[in-house]
Amino acid sequence: MKVLFLGDIVGRNARNLAQKKIAEFKTQLKLDAIIINVENSAGGFGVTPSICNDFFNAGADVLTTGNHIWDKREIISYISKSDRLLRPMNMIEGTPGLGMTIVRVNAGTIGVANVMTNLFMSRSDPVFDKVPLIIKHLKLTSNVDFSLIDVHGEASSEKMAIGFALDGKVSAVVGTHTHVPTADHQILENGTAYITDVGMSGDYNSIIGMNKNDALKRFMYPDEKKTRLEVSSGEPTLCGVVIETGTNGLSKSIIPLRFGGILEQTTLV
Numbered sequence: 001m002k003v004l005f006l007g008d009i010v011g012r013n014a015r016n017l018a019q020k021k022i023a024e025f026k027t028q029l030k031l032d033a034i035i036i037n038v039e040n041s042a043g044g045f046g047v048t049p050s051i052c053n054d055f056f057n058a059g060a061d062v063l064t065t066g067n068h069i070w071d072k073r074e075i076i077s078y079i080s081k082s083d084r085l086l087r088p089m090n091m092i093e094g095t096p097g098l099g100m101t102i103v104r105v106n107a108g109t110i111g112v113a114n115v116m117t118n119l120f121m122s123r124s125d126p127v128f129d130k131v132p133l134i135i136k137h138l139k140l141t142s143n144v145d146f147s148l149i150d151v152h153g154e155a156s157s158e159k160m161a162i163g164f165a166l167d168g169k170v171s172a173v174v175g176t177h178t179h180v181p182t183a184d185h186q187i188l189e190n191g192t193a194y195i196t197d198v199g200m201s202g203d204y205n206s207i208i209g210m211n212k213n214d215a216l217k218r219f220m221y222p223d224e225k226k227t228r229l230e231v232s233s234g235e236p237t238l239c240g241v242v243i244e245t246g247t248n249g250l251s252k253s254i255i256p257l258r259f260g261g262i263l264e265q266t267t268l269v
């Protein structure tokens with residue numbers, strides 16, 4: 001299967017560009033599924049029901065999130081009824097919504113899990129405790145043809161450790177949250193595609209997607225009254241990876257996709 005994963009959508013411009021382009025990417029790149037992290041798609045903070053619907057209507061199959069999932073309160077009732085919008089599965093017992101799902105697409109069945117790491121992140125259950133659950137519920141060539149884990153976290157070491165813990169068990173482990181793409185995309189030794197962070201989909205003339213002057217002021221003058229951070233409004237780059245798997249569900253390739261804006265690559269995948 002061939003699957004596109006796009007990193008954290010930050011704000012309206014990135015959202016509009018992603019929604020406009022994914023149908024084109026689907027045809028052009030012969031994609032079987034599209035998975036998108038949408039945790040910053042509503043003005044940089046959270047996601048709303050109508051934004052989720054727009055992404056699904058545009059062609060997304062599963063949406064993942066992270067620590068910003070609850071920033072817009074109206075998402076609580078929506079996520080409670082959805083099997084395609086995920087929140088990190090290691091949030092405390094009783095949290096609304098799913099952290100793992102299995103959905104059908106034309107080419108087969110895809111399993112997606114969303115976890116949040118523990119170092120330098122808001123409090124959640126130990127992420128490594130979820131590794132056996134993922135292995136148990138998403139079985140390649142058995143109940144899923146493709147599986148992807150969105151590891152939402154700050155520390156590269158922790159994300160790499162999750163990658164190796166799942167190597168050979170899932171199709172792909174992709175990192176999100178730092179909003180900066182890493183260049184370590186690779187197929188791990190047992191066949192799992194891995195990247196520490198796919199990067200945000202947003203304006204890179206910014207500080208992780210937010211207006212750079214406001215963000216800079218906060219660092220330079222920490223004692224002054226904080227101004228509200230606004231999404232940086234320049235041309236966005238869509239950042240993601242395209243993963244291709246073989247008949248055993250393990251990966252043959254992982255190729256970065258960077259479309260539009262400052263980080264655009266001259267050749268599309």
Ligand SMILES: [Fe+2]
Binds near residue numbers: 040177
């Ligand atoms: Fe994010």
Ligand SMILES: [Fe+2]
Binds near residue numbers: 039067152176177
């Ligand atoms: Fe995040």
